[in-house]
Amino acid sequence: MIYQGKQKIWADYQKEIPDDHWFYVRSCIRQNFFPGAEKMFLEICRNVLHKDFYETENHTTCGGIAYHCDTIPQETVMTIVARQFALMTEAGYENYVASCITSFGNYIEILETWNEFPELETRIREMLWKACRREFKKPKYVAHASDLIYKYRNLIAEKARYRLINRNTGEPLKVVEHIGCHYSKMFPSKGVGGAEYPYVLCGMIESWGGNVIDYPERRHCCGYGFRQYHVKANRGYSISNTHKKFESMEPYHPDMIITNCPGCPYFMDRWQYAIAEMEGKTYGENGYGIPVFTYEEVAGLVLGYDPWDLGLQLHQVAVEPLLDKIGIEYDPAAKYEGLDHKDLLRPELPGVLRCC
Amino acid sequence: MMDFGFKISPSSAINLDNADLSLYDELCKAEPDICKCMACGSCSAACPANRFSGMSVRKLIIDLQRGKKKEAVKMLSDCMLCGKCTMVCPRGINTRHLILSICKLYKED
Numbered sequence: 233m234i235y236q237g238k239q240k241i242w243a244d245y246q247k248e249i250p251d252d253h254w255f256y257v258r259s260c261i262r263q264n265f266f267p268g269a270e271k272m273f274l275e276i277c278r279n280v281l282h283k284d285f286y287e288t289e290n291h292t293t294c295g296g297i298a299y300h301c302d303t304i305p306q307e308t309v310m311t312i313v314a315r316q317f318a319l320m321t322e323a324g325y326e327n328y329v330a331s332c333i334t335s336f337g338n339y340i341e342i343l344e345t346w347n348e349f350p351e352l353e354t355r356i357r358e359m360l361w362k363a364c365r366r367e368f369k370k371p372k373y374v375a376h377a378s379d380l381i382y383k384y385r386n387l388i389a390e391k392a393r394y395r396l397i398n399r400n401t402g403e404p405l406k407v408v409e410h411i412g413c414h415y416s417k418m419f420p421s422k423g424v425g426g427a428e429y430p431y432v433l434c435g436m437i438e439s440w441g442g443n444v445i446d447y448p449e450r451r452h453c454c455g456y457g458f459r460q461y462h463v464k465a466n467r468g469y470s471i472s473n474t475h476k477k478f479e480s481m482e483p484y485h486p487d488m489i490i491t492n493c494p495g496c497p498y499f500m501d502r503w504q505y506a507i508a509e510m511e512g513k514t515y516g517e518n519g520y521g522i523p524v525f526t527y528e529e530v531a532g533l534v535l536g537y538d539p540w541d542l543g544l545q546l547h548q549v550a551v552e553p554l555l556d557k558i559g560i561e562y563d564p565a566a567k568y569e570g571l572d573h574k575d576l577l578r579p580e581l582p583g584v585l586r587c588c
Numbered sequence: 589m590m591d592f593g594f595k596i597s598p599s600s601a602i603n604l605d606n607a608d609l610s611l612y613d614e615l616c617k618a619e620p621d622i623c624k625c626m627a628c629g630s631c632s633a634a635c636p637a638n639r640f641s642g643m644s645v646r647k648l649i650i651d652l653q654r655g656k657k658k659e660a661v662k663m664l665s666d667c668m669l670c671g672k673c674t675m676v677c678p679r680g681i682n683t684r685h686l687i688l689s690i691c692k693l694y695k696e697d
Binding site: 448449464465467468469471472475476479480506507509510511512583 | 589590592593594595596597599601
């Protein structure tokens with residue numbers, strides 16, 4: 233195929249992402265799992281790139297977890313989301329950015345449903361008015377936070393202090409990228425690269441110097457799957473999924489994993505401990521695991537932020553071997569020191585998975 | 589090893605690089621029609637044994653294509669050779685003849 237033809241096809245997979253003025257909504261679970269990630273996103277966008285990002289303490293959950301666990305009906309989720317849109321409208325914004333992949337999928341699903349069934353939108357507007365006397369305009373653009381880091385990836389690369397390169401060999405790091413299922417598998421046209429070629433994380437990795445690994449189970453779910461984990465009897469499904477992914481990527485010897493979903497980094501990180509305890513198997517070098525990061529954490533690392541300010545001490549898999557590989561400076565003694573040198577206490581070390 | 593109250597199920601992933609497909613290649617030479625199968629499942633829907641034993645020509649062909657010989661041979665024992673699958677195949681594959689050829693090749697093995 234001629235190059236222009238390829239470019240034309242690729243253009244269909246692109247997504248319009250406005251440059252500035254965003255209303256930001258956080259994830260329910262990310263701040264507990266990876267506490268530095270969202271803070272770093274706002275820090276980079278506001279203080280490094282000087283963009284306008286507004287967030288309000290009045291926003292709530294989008295209801296996505298309960299919706300995907302089948303515990304609340306869609307009308308309830310729609311009313312919750314309508315309230316979020318009302319907050320955006322009151323703040324005077326038109327561009328809506330979600331930190332969570334499931335929220336992003338949820339917002340898109342609701343907007344698409346309202347397009348197909350306008351009478352439902354009218355009903356939800358009525359319900360919102362009855363519930364809290366609010367009105368809303370639908371957002372002009374809905375993006376996931378990773379879309380924005382993707383958009384700003386070259387600006388970040390220009391300001392970067394480190395690159396995703398092994399300083400001992402000079403080779404690019406082998407990076408596994410894992411896209412959350414609700415990013416583009418539900419509505420392919422809403423994600424960069426669609427469902428077949430999601431490019432959002434690949435773009436970041438390539439801009440920051442790494443090499444993307446293509447492996448057989450690349451597009452497989454991380455294993456979270458809501459009901460697969462939240463119902464304890466189903467947790468075997470969850471860990472089996474994750475196990476399948478790790479078995480598939482193992483022969484390619486990845487140095488790190490980057491994800492853009494709240495659940496994926498958590499499960500790919502913590503299940504490595506569970507797999508090690510259950511089967512005695514680890515997937516990294518010398519008994520370590522493969523470190524798993526959110527895209528904001530990686531952006532923070534390449535920009536030269538202190539790894540402990542990014543919250544990397546709360547990862548199950550030790551990140552130090554990777555930091556050494558890239559050549560990132562860190563103070564091992566400060567790992568469990570919180571704000572104002574408060575001692576965060578040391579966690580118990582696992583039996584099989586090697587940790588620092 | 590620690591017991592968390594749940595287990596890791598064995599992976600269903602099939603590594604085609606490691607699968608032995610030599611018999612399937614032989615079968616393709618003997619029964620070139622097998623390549624016409626589009627896995628529509630009409631044969632399985634028409635099969636009188638399907639409901640009781642899970643016999644399915646569609647599954648049988650897929651198993652052979654994936655090198656899962658044991659599963660395929662086990663399934664063959666449930667076929668009554670009634671020929672209903674041949675009558676409904678939209679691609680006109682003589683599935684009854686195909687099953688006999690599979691029996692010859694794989695059961696010898």
